[in-house]
Amino acid sequence: MIKMPHVIPSYSRFPVTFVRGEGVTLWDDQGKSYLDFLSGIGVNNLGHCHPKVVAAIREQVGQLIHTCNLYRIPLQEEVAKALTESCFAEQVFFCNSGAEANEAAIKLARKTMHERKQSHRYEIITANNGFHGRTLATLTATAQDKVQRGFAPLPSGFKYVPFNNAQAVEQAVGEHTAAILVEPIQGESGVVIPDPDYLPALRDIADRHDLLLIFDEVQTGMGRTGRFWCHQHSGITPDIMTSAKALASGIPMGACLTTAKVATAFSPGSHGSTFGGNPLACSAALATLSVIGSDGFLQSVTAKGEYLLQGLKHITAKHKMVIDTRGCGLMAGIQLNSPAEETVSICLSRGLLVSCQMGTIVRMLPPLIVEREDIDRALTIFGDVLNDLF
The missing domain is CATH 3.90.1150.10 (Aspartate Aminotransferase, domain 1)
Incomplete structure (x- = not known):
């Protein structure tokens, strides 16, 4: 090496x-x-x-690379519109990576329960051998010892169950449960594909227990599985979804997508990102989305x-x-x-x-x-x- x-x-x-x-x-x-x-x-x-992405970056880098989110960024609105038109979501939070997108999703789930006057509901159920990032919260959500080793004490509020086992999820739900977070296909664990009824079963569990269903589409999204988003094969939708990796074709960018109802939990100051959704990243993302969405x-x-x-x-x-x-x-x-x-x-x-x-x-x-x-x-x-x- x-x-x-x-x-x-x-x-x-x-x-x-x-x-x-x-x-x-x-x-x-x-x-x-x-x-x-x-x-x-x-x-x-x-x-x-890719020539369309290169052309978009070249044009943008000569005009404006970065402004902070204290000001309106028109390209950010265009990317958010393109993303929401591709899926269930109605609003988007922009960041720089998959880990940051998942961090935003975890915060959004907890903040939603807080706004519902249910602050005792903070736990996130995740699947063994999933991968959600390397920040302290997302490595804790990642139920792999090799990722967590050496970083104790880990944040509390996560519960692990076997992947592709809806019954185990059902049994793990308790009075403190806020959300279920899974990858539609486990990528880092070697392309582990669940049974066709797994994601619909999770949607049913979330609905019956008034939980948020979060799909980590950082690796499986952006056309990777033949649909714009992998969960679209299952015919159901989550409440929150995360994206990154291919979103801007190599320019660092992540996104946390959700419904307008859930998005109300975030108000100014609830969350933020210095670089998230800046003009350069958005120019690359917009070009990328246009190609993937083409006929x-x-x-x-x-x-x-x-x-x-x-x-x-x-x-x-x-x-x-x-x-x-x-x-x-x-x-x-x-x-x-x-x-x-x-x-x-x-x-x-x-x-x-x-x-x-x-x-x-x-x-x-x-x-x-x-x-x-x-x-x-x-x-x-x-x-x-x-x-x-x-």
């Missing part, structure tokens, strides 16, 4: 330095090209340097996702060390019965970027603009790596 002596070593970095990107391709400082099937961990949904785009994601998954299943069916091959849209997980780090490292050496999740799972998150010939190349590399290793 590479070392950067003046940077705090909070990451294990592969020994490669990327200097240029275009579409699904990255080039390192030695001139070698790589097929990017990780998309900067689900950030570059439109690939690298036929999401349908193409679905078709290419099916093509990728079929290809992966064809390859992995030949190998007994593969326990499961799963996916939804253009996110896929290949679960091995042995550590996946070597598989990922060899893929990198052969020009394919993928990631290792939970020790034994290879995750693929290709850009949504990937073409079938790119998928074919990735399948060839991945299949050859499996053949050589196993």
